[in-house]
Amino acid sequence: LLYLEKARASGADLRNHSAVDFIIVDGRRARGVDFHDVLTGRRSTASGRLVINAAGPWVDAVLDATGRTLRRRIGGTRGSHLVVDLNGRGPKHAVLASAKSDARPMFVTPWLDHHIIGTTDFRDDEDPSDVRAAGWEIDYLIAEAARVLPGLGIEHRNVVYAYSGVRPLARAGDGVFEGAISRRSVIVDHSAEGVERLVSVVGGKLTTAAELGRKVAAAVSQQIGRPRARGIAALPETPTSPAVFLPPETQEHLRSVYGPRAPEVAAYAANDSSLAETISAQHPDIGAQVAYAVQHEGARTVADVLLRRTVVGLTKDMGRAAAAPTAAIMAGLLGWTVEARDQAVRDYFAELHRKFVIIDPEIGIPASERLPDEDLRSAEGAGG
Incomplete structure (x- = not known):
């Protein structure tokens, strides 16, 4: 959110709950997007010298809005996690281990007043908006966590809820093991596919978002012929106290x-x-x-x-x-x-x-x- 606030302070127009209907392509060049507010239905158009598709696991869905047949870029894998209540017991620090059943890395880590158990990793081509943890994933994570921490008696009753997400990884061959799929980010210029001034961001992680932003800015600067940014402004330091009148x-x-x-x-x-x-x-x-x-x-x-x-x-x-x-x-x-x-x-x-x-x-x-x-x-x- 701090990144978004800094963007807005620099002149960015931020639109929440907005869905892209069409990427406007004039001849071979992307000129902007038609979009609508999903809460109000209001339709709008945004024009620009370049369109950046940074839609995460929805990258391919946004590319479809060009009306052109473009190469599929996303080969997402689903990761599910459990939030569990261990009644104040549980480890005080993160525990990392390999799952016995399939040797995948897994972890149990404190989070707020609970613990998170994760994670699964398998290919998922469903709409990322609808992804939910499957029953077998819950069973798998409970069994592996109980093996790693046998003294806690972890079982289904400890689970508060399960959640899932799709990792926006670059598409890999069918024979590639999920854990071997690259987590590196890729900046795709679609000029070779017949659409100039359209760039897609594939992959990337929250922990490397700032560096990815620098790379995207450099790629954009090169395409539109503007000087490359030298860096990003530092985030402000945390104040000592927000307000003395509050408890x-x-x-x-x-x-x-x-x-x-x-x-x-x-x-x-x-x-x-x-x-x-x-x-x-x-x-x-x-x-x-x-x-x-x-x-x-x-x-x-x-x-x-x-x-x-x-x-x-x-x-x-x-x-x-x-x-x-x-x-x-x-x-x-x-x-x-x-x-x-x-x-x-x-x-x-x-x-x-x-x-x-x-x-x-x-x-x-x-x-x-x-x-x-x-x-x-x-x-x-x-x-x-």
């Missing part, structure tokens, strides 16, 4: 989550004391974080705030208790009706069930298989 635990929480932006978040609570209150008894997050997410980070849905701007939705209760208070704050900022506010809560629970495998702690099976509408029914009156 010490809240100050520490904001500092740990937002770093140098913590005072900006706290300012919302200074102007409106109700935003200094936590959004649920289960979390240290306060209303000011919701306001900041909406007005500074482009959040437009409850899931944006709880899953993608904070980690509230990734904790044990998955943000269930915070969903309605979050929607109420967003409604005031975005002008939602009561109906829209309540629908936002229902949409959040629907997204949880769509993207995560949520385990029922009483019986150790996916809750979505036993009672798929339980959260949705309880959300009917959640908006108040």
